[in-house]
Amino acid sequence: MHSHIKRLYTLAGKPSRCIIGLMSGTSLDGLDVALCQLSGDGLDTKVELLHFATVDYDDSYKQRVKAVFAKREVDLQALTLLNPWIALQHGRMINQCLAAWQLTAADIDLIASHGQTVYHCPKRQHQLQDEGNATLQLGDGDHLAVVTGITTISDFRQKHIAAGGEGAPLAVYGDYLLFSSKTENRIMLNIGGIANFTWLEQTLDAEAVFSSDIGPGNTMMDAYIQRHVIGQHYDTDAKLAKAGVVSEHLLLALKQDGFFALNFPKTTGPEVFNLVYLQRAQQISGTTHLSHADVMATLNRFSADMIIAAIQHITAARDQFTIYASGGGIHNPLLMAHIQAALPDVVIKSTADLAINPDAKEAVLFAILANECVAGGKQNFSNAREGIPGVTMGKISFAD
Ligand SMILES: Nc1ncnc2c1ncn2[C@@H]1O[C@H](COP(=O)(O)OP(=O)(O)OP(=O)(O)O)[C@@H](O)[C@H]1O
Numbered sequence: 003m004h005s006h007i008k009r010l011y012t013l014a015g016k017p018s019r020c021i022i023g024l025m026s027g028t029s030l031d032g033l034d035v036a037l038c039q040l041s042g043d044g045l046d047t048k049v050e051l052l053h054f055a056t057v058d059y060d061d062s063y064k065q066r067v068k069a070v071f072a073k074r075e076v077d078l079q080a081l082t083l084l085n086p087w088i089a090l091q092h093g094r095m096i097n098q099c100l101a102a103w104q105l106t107a108a109d110i111d112l113i114a115s116h117g118q119t120v121y122h123c124p125k126r127q128h129q130l131q132d133e134g135n136a137t138l139q140l141g142d143g144d145h146l147a148v149v150t151g152i153t154t155i156s157d158f159r160q161k162h163i164a165a166g167g168e169g170a171p172l173a174v175y176g177d178y179l180l181f182s183s184k185t186e187n188r189i190m191l192n193i194g195g196i197a198n199f200t201w202l203e204q205t206l207d208a209e210a211v212f213s214s215d216i217g218p219g220n221t222m223m224d225a226y227i228q229r230h231v232i233g234q235h236y237d238t239d240a241k242l243a244k245a246g247v248v249s250e251h252l253l254l255a256l257k258q259d260g261f262f263a264l265n266f267p268k269t270t271g272p273e274v275f276n277l278v279y280l281q282r283a284q285q286i287s288g289t290t291h292l293s294h295a296d297v298m299a300t301l302n303r304f305s306a307d308m309i310i311a312a313i314q315h316i317t318a319a320r321d322q323f324t325i326y327a328s329g330g331g332i333h334n335p336l337l338m339a340h341i342q343a344a345l346p347d348v349v350i351k352s353t354a355d356l357a358i359n360p361d362a363k364e365a366v367l368f369a370i371l372a373n374e375c376v377a378g379g380k381q382n383f384s385n386a387r388e389g390i391p392g393v394t395m396g397k398i399s400f401a402d
């Protein structure tokens with residue numbers, strides 16, 4: 003037996019594993035690095051978040067990724083070069099974190115790397131008759147393993163698609179394993195660039211679990227600020243949005259996209275919800291004259307309204323539930339106030355109430371997927387009706 007396989011076999015049999023989960027989301031703000039101690043597997047999974055850091059991307063990083071990000075036409079050489087380059091950057095960021103945490107590669111069992119999504123195109127989006135769902139994440143696992151010296155599991159989304167899913171949301175697997183409760187129904191609401199949710203029923207019935215993207219979380223607000231307010235990545239504490247007035251005409255036009263009429267589960271990204279989308283809605287609604295503050299107020303309300311509509315839709319015929327929010331959007335006070343105001347009887351907590359830092363949640367979820375890849379397999383999902391294939395995800399790269 004190859005020594006790598008032997009080590010992996012031994013690791014799978016250990017009572018616990020030390021796994022670094024990595025997430026680089028659609029917001030392009032930085033790399034989330036979550037060092038987790040995981041024990042057990044399936045519904046017996048326990049996670050302790052030992053360390054967490056978001057390593058901010060500098061402007062040159064953002065520019066290189068933005069040159070291809072969510073674009074239909076790109077320089078193929080630039081795209082090809084990005085695949086190892088992102089992995090090397092992420093590898094260096096991990097090495098920095100390990101040094102800061104006074105750890106070495108030998109202390110870590112695995113890296114679970116999401117990579118950087120550069121294009122996501124489910125069939126319902128591209129609508130090409132003879133093509134299926136597709137998604138592309140850059141940041142090659144072999145490069146990451148070599149630069150860190152740590153066995154790396156990466157590229158989780160391809161198996162999901164190969165088995166009939168849209169490649170997202172993958173959070174549903176970890177949400178179910180980690181956050182299912184026998185005492186309450188839960189909605190795990192993540193408000194990142196794109197907002198998504200997982201419904202967890204207190205019966206713990208895997209068949210009852212479902213998950214979907216909702217629409218824009220922060221992505222359109224971020225894109226607008228980045229275009230119009232130099233040097234600002236997002237509308238800090240919703241300052242600009244709070245200074246504006248919602249345009250009901252623009253809001254109505256923004257809500258017209260066919261994506262919102264589709265049944266759950268569905269997935270999307272900044273390929274759809276971007277500044278071109280906004281421009282079109284402004285033209286249709288005759289609101290091209292609005293101030294930046296009014297546009298931001300309207301975009302903020304747009305994200306909130308679509309989240310509210312999704313929650314009302316999925317809970318219409320269901321019992322009481324609690325929302326556990328996560329993702330950068332929970333730091334946007336106006337967005338959260340809109341949601342709470344429309345759902346006055348609903349308790350909105352954050353995953354901090356479940357012992358997971360809400361900014362770290364997605365990175366932790368990838369650590370859980372890696373744990374399942376090497377040590378799991380008992381918990382079978384296979385809920386094809388809800389687009390949740392019961393498969394083992396991730397590709398394994400050894401360091402030498
Ligand atoms: N103080 C704040 N005020 C307003 N918005 C904030 C604040 N802090 C964070 N955000 C928002 O959160 C975003 C980052 O969120 P997050 O890191 O969850 O996104 P992501 O993981 O890239 O997205 P996705 O889950 O869609 O891939 C920022 O770009 C910003 O829009």
Ligand SMILES: CC(=O)N[C@H]1[C@@H]2OC[C@@H](O2)[C@@H](O)[C@@H]1O[C@H](C)C(=O)O
Nearest residue numbers: 119122170171172173194196215364
């Ligand atoms: C293709 C892709 O990267 N999708 C992301 C994105 O960011 C949020 C939403 O859109 C979600 O579907 C997904 O990420 C999370 C981690 C998921 O798969 O659950």
